[in-house]
Amino acid sequence: MSKAKDAFKEIEGVIGSEFITDKDFMKAAYSRNVDPAFPDRWADIIVRPETTQEVSEIVKIANKYKIHMVPRGGGADLVGGSVTQGGILLDLTRMNRILEINEDDYYCEVECGITWGALLSELHPRGITTGVLGPGSGYSATIGGGLSNSTAGFGSTKYGLVPDICLGVEVVLPNPHGTIIRTGAAANKYAKPFCRYGVAPDFTGLFMGDVGTMGIKTKAFLKLFPESPVKAMRYYILNKNDYDKVFELAHKLRKEVGDGIRDLVVIPLIIAQLLSTQVEEKPLKRPRLKGPIFTIHMEAFDQRVLDIYIEKANEIMTKDNVARPFELQEMDLSAELSKDWKFNLKYAFNYFNMAISLGPPKISCTTCHKVPISSIPEVVKKATEFDAKYRKEFPPGSMSVFAMVLFFLPNGNCIFVGGFSADNVDAQRQIAMNMWHKKLRHQVHYGAAHYWLGESISQSIVEADAYTPEFMQFFRDIKKTVDPNFLLSPNKFHMYNYDYDYTKHIVRD
Numbered sequence: 001m002s003k004a005k006d007a008f009k010e011i012e013g014v015i016g017s018e019f020i021t022d023k024d025f026m027k028a029a030y031s032r033n034v035d036p037a038f039p040d041r042w043a044d045i046i047v048r049p050e051t052t053q054e055v056s057e058i059v060k061i062a063n064k065y066k067i068h069m070v071p072r073g074g075g076a077d078l079v080g081g082s083v084t085q086g087g088i089l090l091d092l093t094r095m096n097r098i099l100e101i102n103e104d105d106y107y108c109e110v111e112c113g114i115t116w117g118a119l120l121s122e123l124h125p126r127g128i129t130t131g132v133l134g135p136g137s138g139y140s141a142t143i144g145g146g147l148s149n150s151t152a153g154f155g156s157t158k159y160g161l162v163p164d165i166c167l168g169v170e171v172v173l174p175n176p177h178g179t180i181i182r183t184g185a186a187a188n189k190y191a192k193p194f195c196r197y198g199v200a201p202d203f204t205g206l207f208m209g210d211v212g213t214m215g216i217k218t219k220a221f222l223k224l225f226p227e228s229p230v231k232a233m234r235y236y237i238l239n240k241n242d243y244d245k246v247f248e249l250a251h252k253l254r255k256e257v258g259d260g261i262r263d264l265v266v267i268p269l270i271i272a273q274l275l276s277t278q279v280e281e282k283p284l285k286r287p288r289l290k291g292p293i294f295t296i297h298m299e300a301f302d303q304r305v306l307d308i309y310i311e312k313a314n315e316i317m318t319k320d321n322v323a324r325p326f327e328l329q330e331m332d333l334s335a336e337l338s339k340d341w342k343f344n345l346k347y348a349f350n351y352f353n354m355a356i357s358l359g360p361p362k363i364s365c366t367t368c369h370k371v372p373i374s375s376i377p378e379v380v381k382k383a384t385e386f387d388a389k390y391r392k393e394f395p396p397g398s399m400s401v402f403a404m405v406l407f408f409l410p411n412g413n414c415i416f417v418g419g420f421s422a423d424n425v426d427a428q429r430q431i432a433m434n435m436w437h438k439k440l441r442h443q444v445h446y447g448a449a450h451y452w453l454g455e456s457i458s459q460s461i462v463e464a465d466a467y468t469p470e471f472m473q474f475f476r477d478i479k480k481t482v483d484p485n486f487l488l489s490p491n492k493f494h495m496y497n498y499d500y501d502y503t504k505h506i507v508r509d
């Protein structure tokens with residue numbers, strides 16, 4: 001019998017036959033994430049544990065047979081992070097319980113396989129929130145995926161990325177003992193998981209944004225916040241396609257409206273123009289679109305305070321005739337007016353989709369990355385030049401713009417959300433993959449920091465020669481401590497074993 005068959009039998013002995021499979025139709029169902037470039041990849045074994053102890057037992061068996069493992073939450077990854085060729089795919093979505101919602105001390109304890117949609121549906125009726133509401137894919141994406149991908153989402157301008165609300169985790173280390181540890185205050189076995197720092201070094205950080213390379217997160221302790229009861233949304237459109245002004249305005253809004261802004265999203269002119277051609281109910285008059293559109297979500301604890309935020313934002317945006325108030329109805333008669341906008345979870349998980357699905361039926365090789373806001377004008381220029389210079393190397397019919405939207409984060413940085421589109425067909429995969437890595441390396445060279453890294457982005461950072469040899473050695477040493485047999489999430493960061501010479505992947509563009 002092969003070692004996969006032996007391991008299958010032993011794991012089946014631990015979790016029963018209902019939640020383990022090696023059937024082809026199941027392997028096919030788990031063979032992809034959301035991207036057009038990776039080929040289908042089939043795991044040898046797919047397993048759906050229900051408890052931390054079961055995860056630990058599976059890890060021990062994987063170590064016994066030296067079989068690699070990849071953790072998977074909702075599988076909504078865009079960069080090949082939660083699929084595996086061969087090995088064990090650990091689907092964590094049965095670990096979906098809420099263990100505690102502490103309304104007195106504003107934290108909660110959940111299993112990592114719960115979706116954002118399920119958690120927030122419990123919190124919001126109680127008037128509490130996680131602040132950042134997880135990714136646009138939050139109806140299927142999990143808390144574990146959000147922590148592992150350093151996810152941004154609705155609420156990120158004010159509350160930061162998902163790891164920013166994390167107070168600690170319970171993790172199964174991929175070592176031969178399947179060791180279970182807790183981080184944050186919960187590392188003190190007498191303490192509640194109410195804070196992150198002060199018990200030991202911040203080992204929580206080791207597992208944040210690790211794309212499942214350092215451990216299998218089974219529980220998470222998250223900050224909670226009282227939900228601001230009054231909210232408003234306003235649109236403004238710039239009178240010129242001017243990214244120096246985008247920076248200036250974003251900076252001013254940050255400085256003068258501060259935490260009053262829950263989310264700030266800028267839609268580039270080209271995207272607004274494209275959207276206006278695709279809407280169902282076009283207005284009779286062509287829309288006057290001259291510059292990027294600012295979408296400003298504000299919130300407060302009192303209507304009087306909110307009114308001040310609204311007034312201040314209006315003053316900043318309209319001063320010197322730089323921008324004017326705008327309504328989506330100028331492009332689309334079916335859009336709701338900003339004054340009628342009401343927050344709901346459906347909005348939080350759908351607002352991105354308008355831009356993401358611009359060029360159906362293609363899907364995107366995403367290159368979402370963060371840059372400091374002062375470099376916005378330069379990044380727009382560099383990204384546009386890159387796309388023009390390498391136009392012929394993109395997949396046929398592909399669309400690439402510097403960003404579908406710019407999404408602002410708390411301390412003076414913003415995300416260029418975007419990528420380029422390709423058809424989900426075998427004939428285009430290699431072309432798409434080559435261009436994907438090339439574009440990512442270009443971004444790394446202009447100083448970008450990505451957030452989800454999966455395989456394609458983590459490898460591209462290595463290819464761009466971004467890490468010093470000292471950093472790579474440190475990274476490997478730490479990983480070796482938790483994963484001595486190198487079994488968890490191979491391939492990411494071009495790591496294939498501890499002796500592997502990653503420098504042969506460096507590309508001199």
Ligand SMILES: Cc1cc2nc3c(=O)[nH]c(=O)nc-3n(C[C@H](O)[C@H](O)[C@H](O)COP(=O)(O)OP(=O)(O)OC[C@H]3O[C@@H](n4cnc5c(N)ncnc54)[C@H](O)[C@@H]3O)c2cc1C
Nearest residue numbers: 073074075076077081135136142144145148151152212217
């Ligand atoms: C329509 C759409 C909209 C999206 N919008 C956003 C967005 O707004 N912001 C954003 O950041 N991303 C977005 N994404 C990308 C992605 O969905 C998110 O990053 C999401 O957080 C992934 O969660 P998941 O549970 O699906 O993770 P998966 O895809 O299952 O896994 C993601 C990574 O985390 C690892 N992992 C998962 N669970 C665990 C665990 N418990 N322990 C250890 N490692 C684990 C996996 O190995 C993998 O590397 C979007 C994707 C789609 C398709």
